[in-house]
Amino acid sequence: MPTLSHLQQLEAESIHIIREVVAECAHPVLLYSIGKDSSVLLRLAQKALHPAPIPFPLLHIDTGYKFKEMIEFRDRYTAELGVKLIVHTNTKAHAEGANPFAWGTQRCCGALKTTALLDGLREGGFDAAIGGARRDEERSRAKERVFSFRDARGQWDPRNQRPELWSLYNSRIHAGESLRVFPLSNWTELDIWHYIHAENIPIVPLYFAKRRPMLVRGDSLLPVEQPFVPRLPGEEPQYVRCRMRSLGCSPCTGAIRSDADTVPRIIEELITFRRSERQNRVIDHDQDGSMELKKQEGYF
Amino acid sequence: MSAATVLNAAEPVEAFLEQEKEKGLLRFTTAGSVDDGKSTLIGRLLYDSRSVYEDQLESVTKASVGRNAGAIDFSLLTDGLRAEREQGITIDVAYRYFATPRRKFIIADTPGHEQYTRNMVTGASTADLAIILVDARKGLLPQSRRHAYISSLLGLSQLVIAVNKMDLVDYDSRVFHAIEQDFRHFLGRFHSIDSYFVPISALRGDNVVTRSSNMRWFAGPSLLEYLETVPVGNRARTASFRFPVQRVVRPDQEFRGYAGTVVSGAVSKGEEVIVLPSGRQTRIVGIHTFDGDLETAQAGQAITLTLEEEIDISRGDMLALPDDLPHVADSIKATLVWLSEKPANLGGRYRLKHTTRQQWASIRRIDHRININTLDHESADALAMNEIGVVDIESARALMFDSYSTNRATGSFILIDEATNATVAAGLIAGAVSFESAAFDYPADVAWQMDAGKLILSLGGGADALGNPREPQTIHDPETLKALDSLLRRLGIAWKPNRKD
Ligand SMILES: Nc1nc2c(ncn2[C@@H]2O[C@H](COP(=O)(O)OP(=O)(O)OP(=O)(O)O)[C@@H](O)[C@H]2O)c(=O)[nH]1
Ligand SMILES: [Mg+2]
Numbered sequence: 064m065p066t067l068s069h070l071q072q073l074e075a076e077s078i079h080i081i082r083e084v085v086a087e088c089a090h091p092v093l094l095y096s097i098g099k100d101s102s103v104l105l106r107l108a109q110k111a112l113h114p115a116p117i118p119f120p121l122l123h124i125d126t127g128y129k130f131k132e133m134i135e136f137r138d139r140y141t142a143e144l145g146v147k148l149i150v151h152t153n154t155k156a157h158a159e160g161a162n163p164f165a166w167g168t169q170r171c172c173g174a175l176k177t178t179a180l181l182d183g184l185r186e187g188g189f190d191a192a193i194g195g196a197r198r199d200e201e202r203s204r205a206k207e208r209v210f211s212f213r214d215a216r217g218q219w220d221p222r223n224q225r226p227e228l229w230s231l232y233n234s235r236i237h238a239g240e241s242l243r244v245f246p247l248s249n250w251t252e253l254d255i256w257h258y259i260h261a262e263n264i265p266i267v268p269l270y271f272a273k274r275r276p277m278l279v280r281g282d283s284l285l286p287v288e289q290p291f292v293p294r295l296p297g298e299e300p301q302y303v304r305c306r307m308r309s310l311g312c313s314p315c316t317g318a319i320r321s322d323a324d325t326v327p328r329i330i331e332e333l334i335t336f337r338r339s340e341r342q343n344r345v346i347d348h349d350q351d352g353s354m355e356l357k358k359q360e361g362y363f
Numbered sequence: 364m365s366a367a368t369v370l371n372a373a374e375p376v377e378a379f380l381e382q383e384k385e386k387g388l389l390r391f392t393t394a395g396s397v398d399d400g401k402s403t404l405i406g407r408l409l410y411d412s413r414s415v416y417e418d419q420l421e422s423v424t425k426a427s428v429g430r431n432a433g434a435i436d437f438s439l440l441t442d443g444l445r446a447e448r449e450q451g452i453t454i455d456v457a458y459r460y461f462a463t464p465r466r467k468f469i470i471a472d473t474p475g476h477e478q479y480t481r482n483m484v485t486g487a488s489t490a491d492l493a494i495i496l497v498d499a500r501k502g503l504l505p506q507s508r509r510h511a512y513i514s515s516l517l518g519l520s521q522l523v524i525a526v527n528k529m530d531l532v533d534y535d536s537r538v539f540h541a542i543e544q545d546f547r548h549f550l551g552r553f554h555s556i557d558s559y560f561v562p563i564s565a566l567r568g569d570n571v572v573t574r575s576s577n578m579r580w581f582a583g584p585s586l587l588e589y590l591e592t593v594p595v596g597n598r599a600r601t602a603s604f605r606f607p608v609q610r611v612v613r614p615d616q617e618f619r620g621y622a623g624t625v626v627s628g629a630v631s632k633g634e635e636v637i638v639l640p641s642g643r644q645t646r647i648v649g650i651h652t653f654d655g656d657l658e659t660a661q662a663g664q665a666i667t668l669t670l671e672e673e674i675d676i677s678r679g680d681m682l683a684l685p686d687d688l689p690h691v692a693d694s695i696k697a698t699l700v701w702l703s704e705k706p707a708n709l710g711g712r713y714r715l716k717h718t719t720r721q722q723w724a725s726i727r728r729i730d731h732r733i734n735i736n737t738l739d740h741e742s743a744d745a746l747a748m749n750e751i752g753v754v755d756i757e758s759a760r761a762l763m764f765d766s767y768s769t770n771r772a773t774g775s776f777i778l779i780d781e782a783t784n785a786t787v788a789a790g791l792i793a794g795a796v797s798f799e800s801a802a803f804d805y806p807a808d809v810a811w812q813m814d815a816g817k818l819i820l821s822l823g824g825g826a827d828a829l830g831n832p833r834e835p836q837t838i839h840d841p842e843t844l845k846a847l848d849s850l851l852r853r854l855g856i857a858w859k860p861n862r863k864d
Contacts, residue, residue: 064629066597067663068384069467078665079624082609086678086719110653111622113667115614198458205457206444221444222454225786226481226702228488231716231777235784249469251460257380327376334379355445 070258074107077246079230080209081111081193084244085118087234088191091244092184095121095141095148097133098310100195100247102264103255105144107246108193120147122183122192126175127157128289128312136267151183162291163314175312181217184241191234191242199251203355209248215239219359253333260326269307270329272321276300284318386462389595392471392486392519394510395496400527402453404496404565405472406437408587411572414461415440437565441472452476456486465591475506480513480749481702484789487514488775491595492521494586499532499562503545509735511549515556516698516751516791518771521593522550522558525586529578530564536580552738559593561586599662602770604628605689606636606682607718607763612667620651620667621676623719626772629661630684638674639681640691640761646671679720681763681773689763689773692795694727698767700751703780703787707746707754713787717762717776724758724778755796767791 067075084091093108095101108117121141125134141148153161156174163171184192198205208224210232225233234242247255259266278285278294279301285292287300292314305318306329323329393401409415441457442448453474461468471486473479487493493514497507514522524546532538539562550558561570562581569575572587584592609623630636634647649669650657660666668682683689701707707726715724730753732743746752767774778788 064659064661066600067661069386069388070384072388072663075624075663075665079609082622082665083719086610087721111665112612113653114618114620114651115612199460202441202457203444205441205459206455222446224455226485226789228485228777228786228789229771229775230489231775233716233777233779233784233786235714235779237784249458249460253383257383260380330380331376 070254070261073250073254074110074258076230076249077104077107078111080232080244080246081108083210083232083234084191084193084242085112087232088242090187090189091119091191091193092122092149092187092189093117093119094180094192094194095123095137096195096310097123097129097137097267098195099255099259099266099270100197100250102140102266103250103258104193104195104247105146106262106264109144117144117146119193120149120187122149122151122187122189124176124179124183125150125152126179126312127152128162128175128314130267130269130286130288130307130310130313130316132269133267133310136265140265149183149187151179151186153179153182162289163312164291164293168315184217189241190236191244193244193246195247196245197247197250197252197255198245207245207248209245210234211243211245212236213241213243217241219243221355221359253330256326256330256333260330267310269310272304272306272324272328274302274304275318277303277305277318279303284320286313286316286318288313382464386465386467387595388467388469389492389590389593390469390471390490391492391494391590392473392483392490392514393494393496394473394483394487394507394514395475396498396501396504396506397452397475397477399475399496399498399501399507400565401475401494401496402438402441402457402472403436404494404525404527404563404571404586405459405470406440407565407568407571408470409440409459409461410437411568412461412463412587454479454482456482463587463591468590477506477509477749480509481700483510484513484517484700484702487517487519488789490517490519492523492590492593493519494523494525496525496527496565497542497546499526499528499538499542502542503549505736507546508549511546512553512733512735512738513700513751515553516700518767518791520557520596520598522556523586523589524558524560525565526560526562527565529562529569530567534562534569534575534577536562536578539581559583559589561589597662599627599770599772600629602627602662603687603689603765604630604682604684605765605770605773606630606668607720607773608676608678608680608682609719610678611676618669619673620649620669621682622665622667624665625660625662626718627662627770628684629659630682631659632657635685636670636682637685637688638670638676639683639689639763641674641676641680643672643674644685645674679718679722681718683763689765689770690795691761691763693759693761694755694757694796695762695764696730696753696793696796697756697776698733698751698753698791698793699726699746699778700789700791701746701748701787702789703785704748705780705783705787706748707752707788709744712781714779714781715756715758715776715790716779717764717790718773720760720762722759724756726754727757728755730754753793756790762792764792766794 153175161171161174196204206221208227212225213219276287277300278287284303284305306321307318323332395401441459442453447454457472459470473483473486495507495510526539526542543560561583562578563570569577570585572585574585605627606623606625608621612620612622632647632650636647637644647668648671650660651667709726712723712725715722729743731740732750732752734741743752765773774792776790777786780787
């Protein structure tokens with residue numbers, strides 16, 4: 064028998080993790096962010112629970128500033144799979160005018176993502192949130208456990224994590240506390256794309272190159288979906304052939320110039336990249352260790 | 364991923380992906396004393412193998428200004444927490460990923476500080492190989508010994524001893540050879556583990572990726588060359604078939620399957636299996652996955668099995684082949700690495716998680732503590748944080764296990780504190796508690812007798828006809844002892860084993 068390939072090993076490890084959550088946690092939920100990692104996570108959940116349907120709901124924290132194509136994809140794909148989707152938005156902050164330009168990225172993310180997520184989890188009574196974060200994304204994520212403990216306020220204490228040995232995950236919590244579980248911890252960006260290709264997994268069309276209207280500022284391409292994105296005097300959107308490398312809120316996610324309009328072409332592009340996928344996300348760089356700080360407060 | 368894996372423009376991506384699929388995977392961990400240069404080494408490996416993106420490099424180059432670590436402080440690439448960067452030490456394990464055209468690597472960069480030994484154990488538990496760093500100026504330190512011992516204990520098959528900071532001792536071969544001799548002497552004292560010694564400078568890159576021109580006296584491969592080519596056996600593949608049931612899957616009346624991962628060995632459709640602990644025998648009728656049914660499943664695969672007979676099976680049960688069963692016992696002897704500030708508590712209750720089974724357990728006896736420096740056995744009645752000891756553990760229900768040295772997956776467990784839910788110990792099973800050399804006094808209010816091979820127990824029978832308590836009687840026959848012990852415990856009768864060994 065041939066040995067398992069690297070991807071087969073990763074797949075099996077993720078399936079094991081998802082099954083542990085379902086076996087040991089009372090009210091799990093899958094945090095669905097519509098991106099490529101979420102698509103892979105959904106496929107792995109299907110595989111883990113087959114031939115039964117996915118028993119837990121999906122929770123999408125909608126900031127209201129996601130790309131239109133993301134929301135269309137979300138609604139179509141989750142309906143196709145027949146999974147239960149919960150959408151939670153911090154409507155109060157929205158009404159108060161939260162947006163990254165008016166509030167600054169830190170405060171905006173805090174309200175529309177972190178607070179919304181914690182509220183969404185509390186309202187649903189969820190004790191375990193399965194997420195698609197990978198350790199190779201960012202150096203504070205590289206520190207996180209697969210079963211990552213959150214206190215009653217949803218906070219992460221990076222200096223006091225439970226030792227996690229072998230594949231013996233500790234899911235025990237007291238009432239009010241919760242877990243974040245990351246089945247994709249050991250996957251790299253290349254593994255994700257390789258798997259999407261091998262498994263033919265549907266992803267949002269924004270990942271593929273197409274001519275799109277963008278504000279062109281030096282090397283940066285800014286999407287113009289939201290009316291509040293400020294323009295420079297006389298600045299008009301131009302049509303540029305480009306794609307998104309990772310998906311977030313449209314005002315804070317830059318596009319990259321690209322001709323890659325198929326998964327193999329994306330992979331081809333990826334292996335020649337010199338810059339990381341989070342590079343085009345404004346919010347990760349707003350201060351030193353900003354991801355760690357956000358995560359401590361409960362950010363996904 | 365490796366940003367360096369540049370694709371030949373003419374080569375179709377499919378070919379590249381095929382090659383990707385063929386690559387083996389090596390998981391390794393770093394170890395050694397504080398400031399020996401572990402994080403610097405990992406940063407250097409990532410950098411020299413061109414696995415660091417430019418923006419990540421720019422952010423650490425900016426941060427390195429004003430630190431005395433050369434132009435780039437490579438440790439900043441893996442020390443991902445603010446507290447770590449502020450103090451210049453690693454506090455918790457970081458996992459990093461990189462690939463060369465030959466192999467994919469998952470690295471656990473672990474802390475050297477003694478206070479964080481538990482995080483080193485975490486990193487080592489999933490590794491195939493450990494790189495132990497030794498500061499050339501300091502030689503073998505207690506922490507280097509401790510980590511070498513823990514690596515061997517945790518069943519790593521390979522050790523690389525990297526003598527680092529050779530730049531600070533003028534690349535002197537005598538320094539390297541003296542440390543090598545010292546270390547080999549120490550390694551000779553415990554069970555054999557393959558080792559490779561290499562002199563390096565993590566900071567300057569000597570012998571890390573390419574061979575150093577500063578140490579022409581050293582003929583061996585560079586560290587990365589070694590990591591790319593060292594054979595890693597997959598012991599789980601050749602071990603006995605073990606399938607801990609993870610979940611019972613019942614989507615409808617028609618289907619009743621058992622989901623889980625084959626943790627070792629292989630199994631085929633049609634094979635007879637034994638379900639433990641019930642001991643019932645049945646046959647595998649199907650091996651199911653989302654991608655279709657399989658004829659055979661091997662170690663590492665996550666599958667769902669259907670069986671011929673309707674047997675009562677639940678999470679935590681184990682399937683094995685009839686002629687190749689694991690041990691079944693509720694009293695085990697195990698090595699514990701204690702991970703909590705709250706010391707190990709004799710008689711205290713813990714949640715024990717072993718394979719997919721969670722249950723109550725208690726530490727019945729601390730056989731001895733292992734002195735990490737001398738490897739001597741010391742008597743102890745408690746285990747403090749980071750201490751290692753051999754104990755007897757008694758669990759509420761039977762455990763189906765193999766010794767850790769024959770099977771990592773079925774020989775390992777963790778203990779969880781009842782009150783805090785913290786993971787307090789890593790356990791490595793040696794075997795069932797054996798009664799052969801022990802003698803027990805039975806409790807005075809229990810009388811027993813053997814009748815035609817059956818053990819008959821009368822409670823409250825510890826007094827004679829006049830009501831005088833009987834003298835405790837000593838039992839020497841091991842089989843009787845074993846039966847009596849398990850019977851008394853099942854009845855919840857406390858009794859003290861009184862060993863003669
Ligand atoms: N001269 C010299 N300095 C080195 C070398 N390797 C590491 N250092 C320095 O040694 C110090 C400690 O390095 P780290 O990589 O943080 O050590 P560590 O082993 O990861 O430390 P902990 O994780 O806290 O146990 C830093 O100042 C490094 O720049 C080397 O080869 N030569
Ligand atoms: Mg370090």
